[in-house]
Amino acid sequence: MNAIAIIGVVTSVVQAAQLAIEAGKSAAPFIQILARTFTGNRTEISEEELQSIQDQVDNLSTELQAPLPPEESAPSTS
C-alpha cells in the first residue's frame, strides 16, 4: 500500500471516529433515559423530560427527512 493510500485510510478512520463521537454526544440524552431502566433506577419521567426527548427525536427525524440534492455523476477515470 503506498503512502497516499495509507493517508487516505487513516483520514477515513479519523472521519469515522469523529462521526461516532458526534453520534455518541447526540445520543447521550437518550442513553441517560434508558440507563435508568437498565441500572434498576427506573424513576418516573417528568412531562418536561418527555417533551425534551420528543423534541430531539422530532429534530432528528426532520433532518433525516430533508430532501436529497440532485445526484452527481462519478468523476471520469479516463
Place this chain on the structure above:
Amino acid sequence: MSTILSTLFGLCALVLVGCTGPSVFQGGTSILAPIQNPVSRTTLAEVESAYGIVLTAAVAYRRLPLCRRGEVASATRLCADRGVILVLQAADRKARVALLSARSFVRNHPTLNAVDIILLAKHAVEDFQNVAAANRVVR
C-alpha cells in the same frame, strides 16, 4: 328526618371533597379522582429514547457526503448511498406514525393503560432498527 338529611348532606359533601383533590392512591384525599398513569409516560420515553439512539446513527449516516452515481462506499471513501437514505426515510415515516399515535394517546388519556399502543410504537421502532442494521447503518 333532619338526621337523614344531614347524613345525606354529609355524604354529598364527602363525595364533592373527594372529587376535588388528588387521588388517595397518590397521597391525596379524593377517592374518585382519576389516577395519573406515570408508567405510560416513562415507557413512552424509553421507546422514544431507543428510537432517538438509532435515529442519531441514521442522521450521522445522512450527514456523510452522498456517493456519486456508480460510486460505492469504501474504507478510503466514506459516503452515504442515496438508496439507503430513501429506505431509512420510508422506515422513519412509518415509525413516526406509530410514535405520534402513542404520544397522542398518552397525552389525551393520561389515566388509561397505554401499553398496547406503546407496544405498536415499539414494534415500529424495531422495524426501523432492523432496516438500519440491514443496511449497515447500525450494527
